[in-house]
Amino acid sequence: MGSGQRIARLMLSGLTNLLYPADGQCPFCGRFVTCLRFPDICLDCRRALLASPGFRNHWQQSGSLRFVGGDRGERTVPLICCGEYEDPLQDLVHRLKYRNKTWLSRPLGALLWRRLLVAGVTEPVVIVPVPLSRARERRRGFNQSALLAAELASRLRRASGIDAVPCHLLMRHRHTRPQVGLPLEKRVLNVVGAFSVHERLAQRLKRAASIGEGPGGTIILLDDVVTTGTTMKECSSVLARAGFERLVAAAVCRLK
Numbered sequence: 001m002g003s004g005q006r007i008a009r010l011m012l013s014g015l016t017n018l019l020y021p022a023d024g025q026c027p028f029c030g031r032f033v034t035c036l037r038f039p040d041i042c043l044d045c046r047r048a049l050l051a052s053p054g055f056r057n058h059w060q061q062s063g064s065l066r067f068v069g070g071d072r073g074e075r076t077v078p079l080i081c082c083g084e085y086e087d088p089l090q091d092l093v094h095r096l097k098y099r100n101k102t103w104l105s106r107p108l109g110a111l112l113w114r115r116l117l118v119a120g121v122t123e124p125v126v127i128v129p130v131p132l133s134r135a136r137e138r139r140r141g142f143n144q145s146a147l148l149a150a151e152l153a154s155r156l157r158r159a160s161g162i163d164a165v166p167c168h169l170l171m172r173h174r175h176t177r178p179q180v181g182l183p184l185e186k187r188v189l190n191v192v193g194a195f196s197v198h199e200r201l202a203q204r205l206k207r208a209a210s211i212g213e214g215p216g217g218t219i220i221l222l223d224d225v226v227t228t229g230t231t232m233k234e235c236s237s238v239l240a241r242a243g244f245e246r247l248v249a250a251a252v253c254r255l256k
């Protein structure tokens with residue numbers, strides 16, 4: 001590694017330490033977590049979370065979304081969520097997105113990681129975050145789904161030995177209005193043509209998969225929240241039309 005690279009890496013790790021507080025702080029109550037097996041959430045908050053109906057309902061069951069997959073007609077993609085869009089998860093997602101608490105991608109990524117293991121994910125995966133529009137990402141300074149994708153991939157690799165990489169395979173060409181409250185027809189029109197596949201990355205992924213290098217197989221399409229599901233369906237459709245057949249949609253929470 002050259003000295004320039006070393007300095008860049010040092011600066012990056014310094015920045016990371018600033019953004020992420022010391023290990024072991026519970027994101028719900030702020031207390032320090034002493035349990036080594038579950039270092040992300042304290043025992044009391046974990047019990048409260050597991051007991052909340054919105055969390056329990058989603059933890060064991062997967063749903064699915066129907067979408068149009070090009071020539072192959074209507075298809076379904078499994079949808080895996082940690083819980084419903086209600087507190088305490090809603091509060092964590094809000095703090096991550098709107099109050100710049102980027103370190104919360106760690107405990108939320110850990111929840112997603114455990115949820116995917118429960119769902120039986122063992123094969124190599126490519127994790128594709130749902131992109132924000134460029135203007136939105138510039139204003140916010142980050143894409144929360146990309147932070148979650150990086151965290152999830154790292155957990156799958158380090159803790160479960162599963163070949164996982166985050167990949168910005170999708171591009172968003174325009175900002176879309178929030179989907180909640182729009183009638184179905186407008187929701188669909190709102191997202192049609194908003195996304196496309198990054199051609200060079202797509203070719204690289206397919207080539208690597210065909211020669212048995214790097215994770216091939218399943219694509220996990222990742223978002224922080226699924227509201228109406230229209231965005232996830234459109235992204236699934238774009239990926240399927242580009243030849244990515246094995247898709248799983250995942251999100252921290254889903255609006256009831």
Ligand SMILES: [Zn+2]
Binds near residue numbers: 029
């Ligand atoms: Zn706690």
